Amino acid sequence: MDKKKNISMAVIKRLPKYHRYLSELLKNDVDRISSKELSEKIGFTASQIRQDLNCFGDFGQQGYGYNVKELYSQISNILGLSKEYNTVIIGAGNIGQAIANYTRFEKIGFKLLGIFDTNPKLTGIKIRDIEIQDIDNLEMFLKENNVDIGIICVPKINAQKVCNLLVNNGVKGIWNFAPVDLAVPGDVIIENVHLSESLLTLAYLLNEKEDQKE
Amino acid sequence: MDKKKNISMAVIKRLPKYHRYLSELLKNDVDRISSKELSEKIGFTASQIRQDLNCFGDFGQQGYGYNVKELYSQISNILGLSKEYNTVIIGAGNIGQAIANYTRFEKIGFKLLGIFDTNPKLTGIKIRDIEIQDIDNLEMFLKENNVDIGIICVPKINAQKVCNLLVNNGVKGIWNFAPVDLAVPGDVIIENVHLSESLLTLAYLLNEKEDQKE
Numbered sequence: 001m002d003k004k005k006n007i008s009m010a011v012i013k014r015l016p017k018y019h020r021y022l023s024e025l026l027k028n029d030v031d032r033i034s035s036k037e038l039s040e041k042i043g044f045t046a047s048q049i050r051q052d053l054n055c056f057g058d059f060g061q062q063g064y065g066y067n068v069k070e071l072y073s074q075i076s077n078i079l080g081l082s083k084e085y086n087t088v089i090i091g092a093g094n095i096g097q098a099i100a101n102y103t104r105f106e107k108i109g110f111k112l113l114g115i116f117d118t119n120p121k122l123t124g125i126k127i128r129d130i131e132i133q134d135i136d137n138l139e140m141f142l143k144e145n146n147v148d149i150g151i152i153c154v155p156k157i158n159a160q161k162v163c164n165l166l167v168n169n170g171v172k173g174i175w176n177f178a179p180v181d182l183a184v185p186g187d188v189i190i191e192n193v194h195l196s197e198s199l200l201t202l203a204y205l206l207n208e209k210e211d212q213k214e
Numbered sequence: 215m216d217k218k219k220n221i222s223m224a225v226i227k228r229l230p231k232y233h234r235y236l237s238e239l240l241k242n243d244v245d246r247i248s249s250k251e252l253s254e255k256i257g258f259t260a261s262q263i264r265q266d267l268n269c270f271g272d273f274g275q276q277g278y279g280y281n282v283k284e285l286y287s288q289i290s291n292i293l294g295l296s297k298e299y300n301t302v303i304i305g306a307g308n309i310g311q312a313i314a315n316y317t318r319f320e321k322i323g324f325k326l327l328g329i330f331d332t333n334p335k336l337t338g339i340k341i342r343d344i345e346i347q348d349i350d351n352l353e354m355f356l357k358e359n360n361v362d363i364g365i366i367c368v369p370k371i372n373a374q375k376v377c378n379l380l381v382n383n384g385v386k387g388i389w390n391f392a393p394v395d396l397a398v399p400g401d402v403i404i405e406n407v408h409l410s411e412s413l414l415t416l417a418y419l420l421n422e423k424e425d426q427k428e
Contacts, residue, residue: 012415012418012419013415015414015418016408016410016412016414016415017408017411019414020393020410042395078418079418079421080417080418080420080421081414081417085417085420093312094308094309094311094312094315095309097308098309098312099409101308104393104410105410108410109417148420149416149417149420172420172423173417173419173420175413181256189416189419189423191412191413191415191419193407193409193412194230194231195316195407196316196318197227197231198230198389199324199389199405200229200230200233200295200322201226201227201229201230201405202363202405203293203294203363204226204229204292204294205226205387205403205405206294206299206363206386206387206403207293207294207297209403
């Protein structure tokens with residue numbers, strides 16, 4: 001299937017949600033679903049759903065709805081989940097360990113190859129059969145393994161250094177949990193999870209609602 | 215200062231980033247900054263910055279730039295950080311513990327009052343002087359304390375139940391880490407951190423870039 005180019009970021013950001021809902025429908029043995037039913041579940045309007053899915057090709061069938069299995073597999077394809085991604089986690093604190101423990105990521109194609117930390121109390125501990133290694137081993141590890149995604153869970157003061165090491169050794173995807181904006185070359189993709197920004201957004205909306213009541 | 219109503223979600227989502235950068239400038243004793251300099255640091259265009267900050271009032275001064283301290287304090291106000299928010303964490307797994315350990319949240323006004331879990335192996339353990347309690351205590355705790363924000367870090371299968379308990383006991387803000395969309399009444403604000411959606415976005419962008427190279 002040909003992907004159309006220039007899909008907007010807004011559509012891309014909605015695709016993982018379609019993927020999640022469709023995977024649940026599949027689990028519940030639902031064969032097909034109309035854009036209206038999908039809309040009730042997912043909270044986007046039916047016309048939004050039809051428009052989004054049309055960006056990627058002709059999925060629906062008038063009066064029949066979407067074939068759940070086919071749509072799921074197409075969206076998996078579009079998301080690049082027909083491939084496997086090798087990942088490493090740098091920083092084995094709480095966030096790093098939480099991510100290492102998410103078995104769902106492995107199921108959808110993200111294979112965790114290694115976990116690295118500077119803390120000697122952590123090295124040697126195993127998470128899901130993967131031993132936490134000293135961060136001094138990281139460079140060699142990157143040279144010997146084909147790592148697609150580096151997951152940065154170190155304190156912000158070390159994040160750029162770790163990022164540079166990953167990028168200089170060919171890692172093209174960075175999933176960054178450090179509360180800092182990292183500088184990377186143009187051919188590297190960064191996706192940030194900035195928790196405090198999310199919390200501040202919540203506070204703003206709470207506060208705004210109270211102002212409206214007054 | 216009067217807040218103008220109907221600020222777009224896009225602007226709101228950028229405010230925490232301004233807040234973070236300004237707090238760093240303050241720490242480095244920077245007194246004032248032009249929109250151009252701020253633009254170089256933060257990565258938004260100078261005109262975007264001027265436009266964003268104009269939504270909230272007249273901060274800048276022609277030829278002088280922004281007073282960092284004043285702008286920081288105004289943005290803190292706008293974000294509702296002049297108030298304190300009482301929070302509880304439900305689910306003391308890795309994510310819950312990670313959040314409990316972020317001292318930065320406390321510094322900007324989010325006070326952690328309690329942590330709850332179903333696992334008897336966790337109850338009694340202290341995180342930053344707060345003892346993890348059995349989740350059976352949660353309802354009474356909510357009745358006795360004025361909790362603003364409930365942070366949901368339980369597995370998705372329990373998330374709606376926990377959310378209902380919070381909402382039925384007056385909690386108006388939900389910070390949800392469970393990979394599920396929770397149903398809440400219209401007067402409750404939900405902010406989701408859906409990690410797998412973030413990872414899937416990264417995979418999509420990585421994959422798209424490779425397709426373009428081919």
